[in-house]
Amino acid sequence: MELKNKVAVITGAGSGIGRASSIKLASMGAIVVLVDFNKETGEETLKLVIEQGGEGIFIQADVSQREDVQNYVNKAVEAYGRIDVFFNNAGIIQKFAPFTSVEESEFDRIMSVNVKGIFLGLKYVLKVMDEQGFGSIINTASTAGIRAEHSVAVYSASKHAVIGLTKGAALEYAKKGIRINALCPGGVQTALTASVTEQFEKGGYVPEEIPNMRIGRYAAPEELADMVAYLASEKASYMNGSIVVVDGGLTL
Known part of the structure; x- marks a missing residue:
């Protein structure tokens, strides 16, 4: 399952599934274009890629801003001539809260990154891939995109939209x-999930229902990266429009 000299753009590359996938794709021979809002963590990922013998560049971007998305797409093409793989991954979590206490500003924040960011990435990368006549795109959705999860209705709505x-x-x-396929992780051991525990401890609000990690643990980001690599490769050549759940049985 090789990706030698394939050009892969990864958003949210500075941490979690994005970082693990960047390292995985680079280890398979891909040239990576790393995109993240956080310059420090994005450059850390690039350093890890280069240390293992990989090649790539980092571009700072806010995926909810059209100009930033156009910029990272243009720079990828300027640097390497094409985009073979696009891991449209950047996203944020909602603060757990009862439905009626969710502020409009929180709704706008979640939708801006999780839906508009995915839309803009698709819009501008698809223009490149359409001209090429080839490409593989993986969007990060969530198990919250195929069922509701308690006290994060807006986040769930955003991930349902990603699937749409x-x-x-x-x-x-x-x-x-x-x-174009979507990845639906369940609980993954990332900074985002760590922040959820912190919310419960400091925020004073705990949902009536907590997702059941049926396999007994969170996934490691590398376990999701393996699926990203598979979907990016020709091994998944007959997969299109698939909603791929990797959740340790969470949604059973």
């Missing part, structure tokens, strides 16, 4: 050599 965007785009581009 994935299926809609996959349908349009199915005959154009472009595959």
Whole structure:
């Protein structure tokens, strides 16, 4: 399952699944274009990639801003001529709260990154891939995109929207050599999940129901990265519009 000299753009590359996937794809021979809002963590990921013999660049961007998205897409093409793989991954978590106490500003924050960011990434990368006539896109959704999770209704809505965007785009581009799939992680051991525990401890609000990690643990980011690598590769050549759940049985 090689990706030698394939150009892969990864958003949210500074941590968690994005970082693990960046390192994994680079280890398989891909040239990586790392995108993150956090310059320090993004450059740390690039350093890790280079230390293992990989090649790539880092571009700072806010994925909810059209100009930033156009910039990282343009710079990827300027540097390497094409985009073979796009891991449209950047996202944020909602603060756990009863539905009626969620502020409009929180709704806007979640939708801006989790939905608009995915939309803009698709919009501008698909233009490149359509001209090429090939490409693989993986959008990060969530188990919260296929079922509700308690006290994060807005986050759940945003991830349902990611699945809708994935299926809609996959349908349009199915005959154009472009595959578009969505990854639905359950609990993953990342800074985002660590912040959830901190919210419970400091915020004073705990949902009535907590997701059940049926396998007894959170996933390691590397376990999700393996699936990203598979979806990016030709091994997944007949997968398009698929909603791939990697959750240790959480949604059973």
